[in-house]
Amino acid sequence: MDEPAKSASPTAVGARIRALRTERGLSLSRLAADAGIGKATLSGLEAGTRNARLETLYAVAAQLGVPLGALLAGPGSSDPAPSVAGDAVTGTLLRSFADPGMTTELYRLDVRPGAVQSSPAHPRGTAEHLLVFRGTLRVGPPGAEVEVAAGGFVALATDRPHTYAAVGDEPVEAALVIRQPT
Known part of the structure; x- marks a missing residue:
């Protein structure tokens, strides 16, 4: 990675x-x-x-x-995986799948220590699934975050605001799957 x-x-x-x-x-x-x-x-x-x-x-x-x-990325794009950075997170879109009524996106997530990434509420019914490969990630709605260490997995309803933060000084590497109704 x-x-x-x-x-x-x-x-x-x-x-x-x-x-x-x-x-x-x-x-x-x-x-x-x-x-x-x-x-x-x-x-x-x-x-x-x-x-x-x-x-x-x-x-x-x-x-x-x-x-x-x-x-x-446009529909059916074969361009290299695009990334976008925020306050603490860089997300790289690896793949997007469109099924009737649902879009599923797979991202590589790199979370920098020392900052918090705030994410707005996504559309109703949106869920995120995170698998942490390196570091420890604190994620979830403000006040109800959970910590996920390397090798751990968490699934969250993300139709409300939520945050991401690396715990400690080690960057976090993770896979993120977002499932959103269309």
Whole structure:
């Protein structure tokens, strides 16, 4: 797991955001307001002149009603695995599966020590399954987090806000499966 992740192309991410926004008949101003981000930020994302952070992409994906992976890679993409970084987490999309009524995404997760990653509530019925390979991860809704050590597994309903943090000074490496109703 030591290979560097390739950041998602800002131009490709921007084009996907613009296409999804247009399909839904949303103005740039409306999507920015609904996602709680600045209009200039969204405009920069769509133009491909701004790198998106994990927190921003989750906010936009939630308002567009799509899984995060829909912004990182197009349908059937054979591009190298795209990654996106947040305050504490770098997530690399490895695979996305679409079944009737459900999308399943597989991510490599790298959690840096010393910071907390806050994740907004995902759509109702969304669940995350984490398998920790290295380090110890504290994850869950604020005030009800659990610790998962290397070799451990946890499944969480993530249709409410939740956090990720490495425990101690060791980075965490994990696999994350997100199952989201479509």
